Structure formats: structure tokens, C-alpha cells
Amino acid sequence: MPGAKFDIAYVFDYFPKLLSTLGLTLTIVGWSILLGLGFGFLVALPRLYKVPILQRVSQVYVSFFRGTPILIQLFLIYYGLPELLKLVHADVTRTPVLVFVVLTYSLHAGAYLSEMIRAGVTAVDRGQVEAAYSVGMSGFQAFVRIVLPQAFAISLPVFANLVIATLKDTSLAFSLGVMEMTGKAQTLITLSQHFVETYIALAVIYFVISFALEKVFLLLERRLLKHDRRETDSGKRFGWRRAPSLRGLLAKTARAQEGRSRA
Amino acid sequence: MIQLSRITKAFGRHEVLKGIDLTVGKGEVVAILGPSGSGKTTLLRCINFLEKPSGGTVAIGDFKADGKHPSKKEIHALRLKSAMVFQHYNLFRHKTALENVMEGLVVVRKIPKEQARAKSISVLEKVGLGSKIDAYPSQLSGGQQQRVGIARALALEPEVILFDEPTSALDPELVGEVLEVIRRIAKEGITMIVVTHEMGFARDVANRVVFMDEGLVIEEGDPKEIFARPKEERTKQFLKRITPEASYSI
Numbered sequence: 001m002p003g004a005k006f007d008i009a010y011v012f013d014y015f016p017k018l019l020s021t022l023g024l025t026l027t028i029v030g031w032s033i034l035l036g037l038g039f040g041f042l043v044a045l046p047r048l049y050k051v052p053i054l055q056r057v058s059q060v061y062v063s064f065f066r067g068t069p070i071l072i073q074l075f076l077i078y079y080g081l082p083e084l085l086k087l088v089h090a091d092v093t094r095t096p097v098l099v100f101v102v103l104t105y106s107l108h109a110g111a112y113l114s115e116m117i118r119a120g121v122t123a124v125d126r127g128q129v130e131a132a133y134s135v136g137m138s139g140f141q142a143f144v145r146i147v148l149p150q151a152f153a154i155s156l157p158v159f160a161n162l163v164i165a166t167l168k169d170t171s172l173a174f175s176l177g178v179m180e181m182t183g184k185a186q187t188l189i190t191l192s193q194h195f196v197e198t199y200i201a202l203a204v205i206y207f208v209i210s211f212a213l214e215k216v217f218l219l220l221e222r223r224l225l226k227h228d229r230r231e232t233d234s235g236k237r238f239g240w241r242r243a244p245s246l247r248g249l250l251a252k253t254a255r256a257q258e259g260r261s262r263a
Numbered sequence: 264m265i266q267l268s269r270i271t272k273a274f275g276r277h278e279v280l281k282g283i284d285l286t287v288g289k290g291e292v293v294a295i296l297g298p299s300g301s302g303k304t305t306l307l308r309c310i311n312f313l314e315k316p317s318g319g320t321v322a323i324g325d326f327k328a329d330g331k332h333p334s335k336k337e338i339h340a341l342r343l344k345s346a347m348v349f350q351h352y353n354l355f356r357h358k359t360a361l362e363n364v365m366e367g368l369v370v371v372r373k374i375p376k377e378q379a380r381a382k383s384i385s386v387l388e389k390v391g392l393g394s395k396i397d398a399y400p401s402q403l404s405g406g407q408q409q410r411v412g413i414a415r416a417l418a419l420e421p422e423v424i425l426f427d428e429p430t431s432a433l434d435p436e437l438v439g440e441v442l443e444v445i446r447r448i449a450k451e452g453i454t455m456i457v458v459t460h461e462m463g464f465a466r467d468v469a470n471r472v473v474f475m476d477e478g479l480v481i482e483e484g485d486p487k488e489i490f491a492r493p494k495e496e497r498t499k500q501f502l503k504r505i506t507p508e509a510s511y512s513i
């Protein structure tokens with residue numbers, strides 16, 4: 001076995017050391033999700049409104065970021081983007097690595113978020129929008145007041161997954177030398193050779209944060225979806241309920257639409 | 264008064280409305296009947312521009328809009344003067360019954376919240392849902408949901424309420440309560456255009472029946488007259504098919 005003899009004391013010793021870099025990890029997650037939402041909206045809109053050429057561009061973007069490993073995306077953007085920018089005489093050699101990291105994660109998250117936004121918006125049936133029009137709302141009012149709140153509630157489970165996935169993905173940023181939690185763990189290991197203890201401490205931290213996030217999102221979701229619960233909800237007794245499956249919702253919408261399409 | 268002149272509508276090359284003229288006086292209740300696919304829903308949706316006509320004009324009150332080239336402002340004006348009750352209720356699912364009714368008053372009509380609230384509660388009481396104002400659509404039966412839909416339209420005090428088969432998505436035992444509400448508001452002198460397959464309702468409540476087929480008005484007139492002595496062959500055929508003895512009992 002490589003490394004030093006197992007000593008549980010190191011696990012406890014390393015917690016605070018690793019936690020000192022938690023801020024950086026969460027910063028990466030926060031910015032990536034925030035920017036990712038921006039990208040997601042930009043990419044979802046042309047597909048929702050079927051804008052001819054942009055729709056294709058969106059599709060290619062989504063396929064690329066969903067279809068390639070994030071580690072490779074990190075390298076491509078870190079090494080490739082400066083080369084591209086050189087062509088237009090922009091010098092990014094002094095730009096902090098962190099910027100590339102956040103850019104990669106937000107583009108990556110944006111691809112998934114755009115799909116989430118698209119699915120959420122299409123899951124709100126057209127009839128409600130027509131009802132909004134019929135009482136005199138504008139397209140914008142109908143979108144903001146009727147579609148978005150419901151799309152958001154529907155999307156929350158998917159969103160929660162994505163935030164947690166991004167948190168875990170940040171552990172790859174150390175491969176570009178960013179001193180987030182996993183990067184910090186690597187240095188601790190290099191110094192002490194206590195592999196297992198370090199990774200145990202690291203795993204516990206990631207797990208606790210993911211777990212906490214999951215709980216927070218579940219609470220939020222329950223609040224936002226209160227309109228879709230019947231009084232007799234059996235989940236209430238156990239303090240939880242199953243996340244609505246997106247596919248189920250889509251099927252429901254399709255049925256509703258079928259019912260409405262007048263043959 | 265509502266006046267539709269030479270309304271045409273084509274989906275691609277499929278001509279669904281082939282020139283419809285229809286005038287509905289103030290306080291009149293007009294029932295539109297006709298076989299499936301004859302264009303009843305499409306005609307109704309052309310009145311508030313959920314569907315843009317291919318030609319003709321729509322006028323409500325003293326306001327007139329060109330069917331083919333309406334401006335955003337014209338569409339908005341027509342929608343302010345009309346309200347619609349949908350076959351599938353189309354309630355805002357994330358809002359309570361009360362919020363569903365208030366939404367248009369507050370957001371579109373800019374009525375102060377407290378006032379809109381009071382008004383909405385009184386309209387919900389009128390449709391028999393005074394005890395359900397805080398329920399979400401998912402907690403209501405189909406009949407109750409449709410009554411919220413009616414309250415939502417009623418609260419706007421439009422010049423005309425457009426009903427598109429308001430009871431056809433309901434379980435048979437819930438049809439009565441909804442028809443009863445519509446009957447009641449018809450008596451109050453609210454102008455209504457009702458697309459329906461409920462012959463009994465059309466006969467008893469409507470002042471006039473319009474029979475449509477293949478995008479045209481085939482025959483119109485007093486309901487008792489049309490049901491008893493239809494003049495056109497197509498009307499006869501339709502009535503024979505749709506009204507075997509049973510439905511007269513409603």
C-alpha cells in the first residue's frame with residue numbers, strides 16, 4: 001500500500017485545512033450556475049421560439065457540452081481559447097486560471113440548463129397562456145406571470161441535480177492548478193503521504209454539502225409545488241414527496257394538448 | 264353589440280371559415296351548433312384573436328378591428344372587451360381560485376388589490392364557490408374548476424363572454440352545476456356566445472341558435488323554431504344525429 005500508515009487523527013486534522021478552501025469551491029459553483037443560467041436562457045430562447053439559424057447553433061452548443069467530458073472541455077478552453085483570441089490580438093496570458101475554469105463550468109452547466117428551461121417552459125400547457133391572453137395580458141406578462149413560475153417549480157429537481165453535479169465537477173479544476181478543495185487535498189497528500197485519510201475527509205465534506213443542498217432544494221420545491229398537491233398527499237406524513245418526473249409532466253402536457261387540438 | 268363581417272380563416276390551404284357574418288345584440292345569448300370540425304371553435308377564437316382571421320372584420324361595441332392586419336393595440340382592445348371560458352378550463356395552475364379571478368383585474372385592469380379582491384370574492388360566491396377561494400385548481404373538481412373559469416371571465420365585466428363547449432370535458436354528473444351557473448348569468452343580461460353540444464341548454468337558454476357546417480352559417484333563428492322545424496337539410500341531419508330523445512330531458 002502506498003503512503004503512510006493509516007492514522008484517523010489526520011482525518012480530523014485535515015477537515016479545517018480542506019474547509020479553508022471551501023469558499024473557493026463554492027465560488028466556482030455559484031458563478032458557474034449564475035452565468036450558466038444566463039447562457040441557458042440565451043440558448044433556450046431560439047429553440048423555444050424556433051429562430052431559424054440560431055436554433056441550429058444552440059443545438060450544436062448543447063450537443064457539444066453534453067457530449068464531451070468536462071475535463072476535456074476544461075483543457076480545450078484553457079489552452080484553446082487563448083490561441084483563438086490571439087487571432088484577434090487579444091492577450092489573455094495574464095487572465096487568472098479561475099476565469100477559464102468558471103467559463104468552462106458555466107458553459108457546461110448552460111447546456112444542461114437550457115434543456116431544463118426548454119422542458120420547463122414547454123411543460124406549462126399552451127391553454128394557460130391563451131387564457132392569459134384572453135384576459136388581456138401581453139406576451140411578456142403571460143410569460144413572466146404564468147409560464148415562468150410554473151416552469152421554475154417544475155424544473156427545480158433538475159436544477160438541484162445540476163447544482164450538485166457542478167459541485168462535484170469542481171473537483172476537476174485542480175487539474176489546471178486551481179487550489180479548490182480537491183487541489184488542496186492533493187497538496188496535503190504530497191506533504192504527508194496520508195492518502196486515505198485525506199480522501200475520507202474530502203469525501204465527507206462533499207457529501208455533507210451535497211446532502212444539505214438536496215434538503216434545501218427539496219424544501220423549496222415543496223413550497224413551490226404546493227399548488228400541485230392534493231389534500232390527501234401521503235408524502236406529507238413522511239415529510240417528503242417524490243420529485244415529479246419531467247417525463248411524466250411532458251406526457252401529461254402532450255395529452256392535454258392532444259385533447260385540445262380539435263380534429 | 265358584436266359584429267363579425269365576412270370572417271375567413273385558413274390553416275395553410277385548409278379553409279376552415281368561409282365568410283361568416285354574425286351579429287349579436289347586447290344582452291343576447293347566441294348558441295353555436297354544428298358538427299365536429301365545422302369551425303365553431305375557430306370562429307370563437309377569431310373574436311378575441313387567439314386565432315388571427317385571414318380576412319373580415321371583428322367589431323365589439325364601437326370598436327372595430329381589421330381581421331387580417333390588426334395592430335397589437337387593436338387586439339388588446341378587443342381582448343379587454345371580451346372574455347373566454349375554455350373547454351379545458353385553462354386555469355392558472357399555480358394560483359388559487361381567488362388569484363385566478365384577481366389576476367386579470369390587477370395585472371391588466373390595474374384595479375387596486377383590495378378592491379379586486381373584494382370583487383373577485385363576490386363573483387366566486389356568485390358561482391357558488393365562496394368556500395373554495397383559497398383552493399388550487401388541482402384541489403377542485405372539473406365542475407368547480409370550470410366555475411372558477413366562468414368567474415374569471417365574469418369578473419372582468421366584458422361586453423361579451425365567449426364559451427367554447429364549457430361542459431364537454433366534464434363528467435356527466437358535473438355538467439348540470441356548470442350549466443346552471445351559465446343559465447343564471449344569462450338571465451342577468453350578459454351577452455354570450457356559447458359553442459355547445461348541449462341541445463337542451465341551447466333550446467332553453469339561447470335567444471338565438473346558429474347552425475354551422477363546413478365553415479359557413481347554414482341556418483340561424485329562434486331555438487324553438489329551429490329545433491322543431493329546421494329548414495335546411497344539413498341542420499335536419501345534424502339534429503337527428505345529435506338529439507335522440509334522451510338529450511331533450513335536460
Ligand SMILES: Nc1ncnc2c1ncn2[C@@H]1O[C@H](COP(=O)(O)OP(=O)(O)OP(=O)(O)O)[C@@H](O)[C@H]1O
Pocket residue numbers: 262263274277279297298299300301302303304305306
Ligand atoms: N391550429 C390549427 N391548425 C390547423 N388546423 C386547425 C387548427 N385549428 C383547427 N384546425 C382545423 O380547423 C377545422 C375546424 O376546427 P374547429 O376546432 O374550429 O372545429 P369545431 O367546430 O370547434 O369542432 P369540435 O366540435 O370538434 O370542437 C378542423 O378541421 C381542424 O382540424
Ligand SMILES: [Mg+2]
Pocket residue numbers: 262303304305427428
Ligand atoms: Mg371546438
